[in-house]
Structure formats: C-alpha cells, structure tokens
Amino acid sequence: MAGSDPTMEAITAAVVRGRGGDVDGARSDLEALWSEIGVGGDPFHRCTLAHYLADLYDDAAVALVWDVRALDAADALGDERAQQHHASLQVAAFYPSLHLNLADNFRRLGSFDAAADHLARAEDRCTALPDDAYGEMIRSAVADVRRAVVARSTERRGSAPGP
Structure with a gap:
C-alpha cells in the first residue's frame, strides 16, 4: 500500500465486521461512510x-442499487488512483x-435478458482477470x-457472497 488511507481502513474494518457475522453493523458502518464520501x-x-x-443485502433489488453505484464509480476510476x-x-x-454481480441481481429479479447482457460483458472482460x-x-x-439464467432460476446461488 502506498500510504495510509483512513477511508479504505474503515471500509476494510466494516467488511471484516460483516464477514464476522455482524451484517447489520457492517451495513450501518458502510452506509455512514457512503454519506461521508458522497456520490461525487x-x-x-x-x-x-x-x-x-451490495454483498451485505439479501434483497436483490437493494443489492442491484449498490452494484450499479460500484459500476458507475469504476467507470470514473483510473489505474493510477x-x-x-x-x-x-x-x-x-x-x-x-x-x-x-449485476447479472446475478437481474437474474434473481427475473430480468433474464438484462442478466444475459451483463453476463456477456463479464465474459468479455474475463481476460483481464x-x-x-x-x-x-x-x-x-x-x-x-x-447456467442459472439458462434455467430461468431466480434462486439465490449457494456460492453467492452475502449475509
């Protein structure tokens, strides 16, 4: 790490808290940080x-909102930062x-065409992994x-991150 970043330290602490079982506390911490950071x-x-x-919400619609925000932020992000x-x-x-994540949320909401679109985008970009x-x-x-999209399944995947 290049230097101290108190915001990233707070995000990491909240993630650890959520993975430790305190999902509500982690959500609260992250939402408070979001208010401090702001949309800009x-x-x-x-x-x-x-x-x-997004991973801390079982509700696919709420997770979708946060995943869209993550994608929007990535579009404004450069490698240097x-x-x-x-x-x-x-x-x-x-x-x-x-x-x-967007594909999985859309799939769970029954929007299979939107899910397939985001899956294609994910697949196209897997070469960067x-x-x-x-x-x-x-x-x-x-x-x-x-497979779940093809099967028209809206069930939560057992391997999906989340609470």
Missing part, C-alpha cells in the same frame, strides 16, 4: 464500498466481478450464473 467522492472509495455493501492503494490493481480486472484463485472464482461464478 473518490471513485476508488465509492467503487470499493458499494461493491462490498487504484494503484495508489495497491500497485497490482488494474481497473479492467474489476469489471468481470462488477458485471457478474489474473490466472489465480480469484480469477478462477470469478470465472466459475460467471458459469454458475450463466
């Missing part, structure tokens, strides 16, 4: 926060996961969501 704030902070906050957090980050590698466990996890989830 640092796109890296907005993207990261919204991406993680992301690399201030960690030198290895490439914004292009964010998009497969962002589109995957590293050949590691993270990249494989995203590729596998894209395939899982693709």
